[in-house]
Amino acid sequence: MLEKFFPKDFNFFDFFDKEMSYAEEACDLFKGIAAKGEVGTEDREKMREIEHSGDKMAYAIIEHLNKTFITPFDREDIHTLAKKLDDVNDMLNTIVSRMKVYKIKEPNKLLIEFSEIIEKAVCALGVAVRGLRDTKHMNKVVEACKQVSAYESEGDKLRDNALGWLVDNEKDPIEFIKWKEIYQEAETVLDICKVVGHVVETILVKQA
Amino acid sequence: MLEKFFPKDFNFFDFFDKEMSYAEEACDLFKGIAAKGEVGTEDREKMREIEHSGDKMAYAIIEHLNKTFITPFDREDIHTLAKKLDDVNDMLNTIVSRMKVYKIKEPNKLLIEFSEIIEKAVCALGVAVRGLRDTKHMNKVVEACKQVSAYESEGDKLRDNALGWLVDNEKDPIEFIKWKEIYQEAETVLDICKVVGHVVETILVKQA
Amino acid sequence: MLEKFFPKDFNFFDFFDKEMSYAEEACDLFKGIAAKGEVGTEDREKMREIEHSGDKMAYAIIEHLNKTFITPFDREDIHTLAKKLDDVNDMLNTIVSRMKVYKIKEPNKLLIEFSEIIEKAVCALGVAVRGLRDTKHMNKVVEACKQVSAYESEGDKLRDNALGWLVDNEKDPIEFIKWKEIYQEAETVLDICKVVGHVVETILVKQA
Numbered sequence: 001m002l003e004k005f006f007p008k009d010f011n012f013f014d015f016f017d018k019e020m021s022y023a024e025e026a027c028d029l030f031k032g033i034a035a036k037g038e039v040g041t042e043d044r045e046k047m048r049e050i051e052h053s054g055d056k057m058a059y060a061i062i063e064h065l066n067k068t069f070i071t072p073f074d075r076e077d078i079h080t081l082a083k084k085l086d087d088v089n090d091m092l093n094t095i096v097s098r099m100k101v102y103k104i105k106e107p108n109k110l111l112i113e114f115s116e117i118i119e120k121a122v123c124a125l126g127v128a129v130r131g132l133r134d135t136k137h138m139n140k141v142v143e144a145c146k147q148v149s150a151y152e153s154e155g156d157k158l159r160d161n162a163l164g165w166l167v168d169n170e171k172d173p174i175e176f177i178k179w180k181e182i183y184q185e186a187e188t189v190l191d192i193c194k195v196v197g198h199v200v201e202t203i204l205v206k207q208a
Numbered sequence: 209m210l211e212k213f214f215p216k217d218f219n220f221f222d223f224f225d226k227e228m229s230y231a232e233e234a235c236d237l238f239k240g241i242a243a244k245g246e247v248g249t250e251d252r253e254k255m256r257e258i259e260h261s262g263d264k265m266a267y268a269i270i271e272h273l274n275k276t277f278i279t280p281f282d283r284e285d286i287h288t289l290a291k292k293l294d295d296v297n298d299m300l301n302t303i304v305s306r307m308k309v310y311k312i313k314e315p316n317k318l319l320i321e322f323s324e325i326i327e328k329a330v331c332a333l334g335v336a337v338r339g340l341r342d343t344k345h346m347n348k349v350v351e352a353c354k355q356v357s358a359y360e361s362e363g364d365k366l367r368d369n370a371l372g373w374l375v376d377n378e379k380d381p382i383e384f385i386k387w388k389e390i391y392q393e394a395e396t397v398l399d400i401c402k403v404v405g406h407v408v409e410t411i412l413v414k415q416a
Numbered sequence: 417m418l419e420k421f422f423p424k425d426f427n428f429f430d431f432f433d434k435e436m437s438y439a440e441e442a443c444d445l446f447k448g449i450a451a452k453g454e455v456g457t458e459d460r461e462k463m464r465e466i467e468h469s470g471d472k473m474a475y476a477i478i479e480h481l482n483k484t485f486i487t488p489f490d491r492e493d494i495h496t497l498a499k500k501l502d503d504v505n506d507m508l509n510t511i512v513s514r515m516k517v518y519k520i521k522e523p524n525k526l527l528i529e530f531s532e533i534i535e536k537a538v539c540a541l542g543v544a545v546r547g548l549r550d551t552k553h554m555n556k557v558v559e560a561c562k563q564v565s566a567y568e569s570e571g572d573k574l575r576d577n578a579l580g581w582l583v584d585n586e587k588d589p590i591e592f593i594k595w596k597e598i599y600q601e602a603e604t605v606l607d608i609c610k611v612v613g614h615v616v617e618t619i620l621v622k623q624a
């Protein structure tokens with residue numbers, strides 16, 4: 001009788017797992033691009049596809065949310081989680097787009113460092129988001145959220161170092177502008193990860 | 209008896225139509241300024257006035273929302289629609305302010321292209337927002353929202369072309385900085401239009 | 417019996433007062449730094465601490481909000497107020513971080529002016545936020561919110577003057593980039609103050 005409130009064919013956890021996997025895919029691709037130091041035509045296309053798939057997944061979650069009466073956790077938290085998780089892909093896509101437009105052709109040590117911190121943060125985020133399904137192992141989720149926050153602080157320091165390097169060494173103003181933008185966007189990916197971690201923490205607090 | 213829940217003198221649809229018309233006015237003015245390539249003192253003043261009127265309208269909607277018990281659609285969607293629609297004027301006002309401060313004096317081909325895409329997006333948005341009033345012709349609204357989204361993608365490509373042009377041709381770093389900012393803000397107007405379109409789609413989904 | 421709904425040891429007003437006092441502290445510190453024109457190692461550390469304390473306070477408010485059944489005003493307004501008030505510290509911390517990284521060593525007349533407007537806006541905000549506790553003197557709160565809005569307009573004009581000054585006088589593109597960023601961030605502090613003021617106004621309207 002309550003079946004229509006619990007639609008068999010829609011499970012929010014499955015959808016968040018899928019959305020999370022797009023963020024992981026985008027993150028892997030970005031790490032490879034940073035290592036190569038150049039955005040190939042195929043990379044550009046692949047990143048755009050991931051971003052598009054993530055976008056569709058986020059809207060599917062929100063659309064189902066709007067049609068569903070009973071949800072596993074607060075409606076507003078589902079909405080925020082779907083949107084903010086999608087912002088991870090969006091920002092990685094923006095960086096890759098900028099690298100292509102700015103004709104970056106060489107690996108950049110600092111960008112590689114950013115890509116490694118981003119990978120760790122997204123990996124911890126995967127533990128947090130996938131852990132929401134099972135309320136028995138909440139400590140693991142709390143721990144993962146703390147890690148995300150720590151990676152964001154690491155990113156802050158790296159951004160300061162990166163801008164400091166530019167001020168001391170980059171005499172070409174156009175190059176200064178390009179790299180300042182790319183470094184700041186890379187740090188923004190970590191800011192977004194931190195926000196997603198906070199949404200997960202909020203969900204935990206409400207269920208406690 | 210229920211009269212106080214349906215105040216005769218306040219109709220959300222009328223107010224959204226009015227707020228929409230400010231966005232259209234701002235958009236027309238911006239298109240004219242882009243074509244001329246220069247911001248006259250009167251243009252600057254006019255844009256500020258439109259932005260101010262739009263602001264007042266958005267706050268009037270939110271104030272009435274907070275005093276009204278029954279609303280034609282979800283409270284949070286009314287709030288978001290009022291705010292985001294206002295962001296269109298805000299961003300156009302910012303661009304015009306920057307053009308004036310940066311002493312732009314010549315028409316710029318790429319900015320003219322942006323102004324034309326923005327006009328098309330705002331026009332489609334007008335169809336979407338005004339269409340909310342009558343639930344009988346929902347296909348028209350859905351179609352208009354899709355168009356807004358397509359114009360945003362067009363804007364993304366134009367922004368990439370514009371930044372690519374700067375990288376290849378603009379050797380004066382100060383000019384590079386000015387135009388990079390203006391182009392990115394112009395693309396942001398289209399991002400905002402896309403967000404407004406999504407709010408309209410959300411309202412439709414909930415009413416389906 | 418209703419005791420658990422009104423926890424004796426948690427008072428939202430006390431917590432907002434405390435969060436407000438961190439914003440005031442950050443603002444004082446920033447004014448001193450702007451006057452000196454240089455960020456000492458101790459200043460940097462102190463600002464980071466204030467930002468961190470503000471952050472913890474905002475999350476304490478949100479965590480208690482999520483565990484509390486009855487609140488003195490709308491839940492979403494408590495959430496927004498806690499977050500946006502925290503953004504004041506975040507942005508001041510960002511400016512100080514940038515000044516340090518960009519190796520600013522001399523007082524800058526325009527930045528001093530910004531720090532003075534920010535001080536006035538944060539002071540008016542203190543009257544508004546602290547005034548929420550006592551619904552008897554609402555006119556004072558309304559007046560303070562109007563003042564915040566007026567300071568934000570003053571900040572807009574100062575930002576335009578500052579950017580105009582850079583365009584006319586700053587021939588070194590790297591210096592142009594640094595100061596453009598700092599001036600725009602200083603103006604963003606005032607934008608955030610305006611948003612906080614609007615949240616306070618929203619709370620008043622709902623209680624009217």
